[in-house]
Amino acid sequence: MPKPNHKNKIAIIGAGISGLSAAAYLTQAGNEVHVFEKHHQPGGRARQFKTDNGFTFDMGPSWYWMPDIMDNFFSDFGHKTSDYFELVSLNPQFEMIFSDMKIDVPESFEEMKSLFESLEKGAGQKLEEFMKSAEFKYEVGMKDFVQKPCHSWLEFVSPKIAQSALKLDLLSNFRSYVGKYFKHPKLRTLMEFPVIFLGASPKNIPALYSLMNFGGYKKGTFYPMGGFYQLILGMQKVAENQGVTFHFNQNVEKINTEKDKVKSLLINGETHNFDAVVASSDYHHTETLLNQNERNYTEDYWKKRTFAPSCLIYYLGLNKRIPNLKHHTLFFENDLDEHIDAIYGEKKWPENPLFYVCCPSKTDPQVAPEGSENLFLLMPLAIGLNDEEETREKYLKDMLIRLEKHTGQADLADHIVYKRSFCVSDFIKDYNAYGGNAYGLANTLKQTAVLKPKIKNKKIKNLYYTGQLTVPGPGVPPSIISGKIVAKELINLKNA
Ligand SMILES: Cc1cc2nc3c(=O)[nH]c(=O)nc-3n(C[C@H](O)[C@H](O)[C@H](O)COP(=O)(O)OP(=O)(O)OC[C@H]3O[C@@H](n4cnc5c(N)ncnc54)[C@H](O)[C@@H]3O)c2cc1C
Numbered sequence: 001m002p003k004p005n006h007k008n009k010i011a012i013i014g015a016g017i018s019g020l021s022a023a024a025y026l027t028q029a030g031n032e033v034h035v036f037e038k039h040h041q042p043g044g045r046a047r048q049f050k051t052d053n054g055f056t057f058d059m060g061p062s063w064y065w066m067p068d069i070m071d072n073f074f075s076d077f078g079h080k081t082s083d084y085f086e087l088v089s090l091n092p093q094f095e096m097i098f099s100d101m102k103i104d105v106p107e108s109f110e111e112m113k114s115l116f117e118s119l120e121k122g123a124g125q126k127l128e129e130f131m132k133s134a135e136f137k138y139e140v141g142m143k144d145f146v147q148k149p150c151h152s153w154l155e156f157v158s159p160k161i162a163q164s165a166l167k168l169d170l171l172s173n174f175r176s177y178v179g180k181y182f183k184h185p186k187l188r189t190l191m192e193f194p195v196i197f198l199g200a201s202p203k204n205i206p207a208l209y210s211l212m213n214f215g216g217y218k219k220g221t222f223y224p225m226g227g228f229y230q231l232i233l234g235m236q237k238v239a240e241n242q243g244v245t246f247h248f249n250q251n252v253e254k255i256n257t258e259k260d261k262v263k264s265l266l267i268n269g270e271t272h273n274f275d276a277v278v279a280s281s282d283y284h285h286t287e288t289l290l291n292q293n294e295r296n297y298t299e300d301y302w303k304k305r306t307f308a309p310s311c312l313i314y315y316l317g318l319n320k321r322i323p324n325l326k327h328h329t330l331f332f333e334n335d336l337d338e339h340i341d342a343i344y345g346e347k348k349w350p351e352n353p354l355f356y357v358c359c360p361s362k363t364d365p366q367v368a369p370e371g372s373e374n375l376f377l378l379m380p381l382a383i384g385l386n387d388e389e390e391t392r393e394k395y396l397k398d399m400l401i402r403l404e405k406h407t408g409q410a411d412l413a414d415h416i417v418y419k420r421s422f423c424v425s426d427f428i429k430d431y432n433a434y435g436g437n438a439y440g441l442a443n444t445l446k447q448t449a450v451l452k453p454k455i456k457n458k459k460i461k462n463l464y465y466t467g468q469l470t471v472p473g474p475g476v477p478p479s480i481i482s483g484k485i486v487a488k489e490l491i492n493l494k495n496a
Pocket of ligand 1: 014017018037039042043044045046059060063064065250251252253281282285311431432438466467468473474475476477479
């Protein structure tokens with residue numbers, strides 16, 4: 001990072017992944033950086049908590065994909081990921097349960113090709129071709145496309161991007177693209193699964209995002225020993241070593257401006273002056289900290305966005321081991337499109353939901369007492385739903401029945417010794433999330449790149465936004481990149 005002309009005092013709102021990333025890069029460039037976080041710990045949606053009876057739960061992310069992006073972060077500061085935590089490659093990467101069969105996705109690509117071939121003649125070779133194209137998109141996409149601040153389409157006018165425009169498949173949709181390679185319905189679902197992370201139906205996601213299949217299935221699915229939170233602790237250490245000062249239990253209540261600049265922040269009732277501010281808090285919430293005429297977007301704008309889903313999560317501690325369960329299991333016995341319609345179409349609780357179970361204690365003895373199991377159940381939901389206790393419990397019962405059926409255990413509910421749920425209203429309360437979204441804005445074509453909420457405030461010169469609601473989008477790796485993009489912008493801004 002280039003050094004700025006003079007040392008600015010910069011405030012960052014929020015110590016989530018994007019805030020940690022922005023803080024580390026801005027301090028590396030010579031600025032004085034202070035991070036204000038409303039919670040008592042860093043991580044935001046990727047926080048962790050421990051229970052009195054010995055369980056350790058990661059609250060959000062569990063799929064460690066695109067490891068090169070995390071590696072790049074640490075190497076930008078002269079370190080290796082392994083300086084901070086041990087990464088384990090999972091085998092199988094995950095298991096997918098259908099109504100009539102189950103598929104284990106192996107760690108080895110050769111074995112994955114054999115699996116595809118066993119289900120559809122010629123599909124092994126097709127997978128090879130699919131991944132070649134996905135690798136190209138990953139290389140161009142992650143090294144070039146997603147690193148842009150996206151002020152204007154002109155940033156994308158380069159001979160390299162022009163040459164590769166067609167190969168990037170920006171204009172075809174992901175579902176029809178997958179359909180060109182595979183006919184077997186289970187293989188199609190398997191290939192469609194990664195883009196569900198991007199918060200929309202595969203019908204509405206550009207085929208460019210087959211780069212996710214490469215970043216996941218081909219590069220592998222990893223787990224940081226000690227939990228995903230080890231990444232947060234590593235990033236915090238990097239930031240602190242650069243000289244970042246963290247202030248926890250500090251709620252930013254107002255962004256005060258003078259003429260066309262931020263002057264100060266009102267934090268827990270006290271005013272603090274800064275030369276510039278980067279808000280990694282949820283975009284809509286950040287704008288409510290400004291006067292109406294200073295905001296980039298109106299309420300109407302937000303109403304018209306397609307948000308990525310919210311979700312119902314259960315953190316469960318069980319006082320027995322569960323045989324026949326993998327680290328990651330996807331319960332896809334019901335129709336994917338019906339569940340997607342409940343999220344984006346009818347915006348109601350799904351009748352026949354799909355859900356996901358993470359059981360990190362299968363890999364990591366540190367996250368549950370001996371002889372016990374740590375379970376994280378997640379069911380995607382429309383934003384804005386009522387989430388009373390009774391409704392949550394009804395869905396927990398359904399998920400447990402399916403889990404019992406899959407594992408052949410009839411009494412899982414009797415062995416629950418810790419239970420906590422987290423749903424729409426908790427996302428609003430804890431993260432100031434619009435409608436209780438879990439994953440920010442969906443990466444539909446109309447909400448990609450320049451069409452995402454802007455990283456710079458149009459009226460206030462020294463106010464920037466970062467995180468999963470702006471470029472490049474939702475997910476741990478994109479949030480790291482988002483922090484770096486915004487830091488570069490501020491470093492280039494002389495005398496904030
Ligand atoms: C349940 C779940 C599962 C996920 N699974 C995966 C996965 O497996 N793999 C993956 O790659 N991604 C996953 N993601 C997505 C990933 O976790 C997010 O994209 C990423 O963590 C977002 O980081 P962020 O910095 O943009 O926002 P946040 O993490 O929300 O950080 C914003 C911070 O700002 C703070 N804040 C808000 N308002 C204020 C205020 N007024 N004052 C002070 N502080 C404030 C918040 O407390 C928070 O700490 C998952 C997300 C969720 C919710």
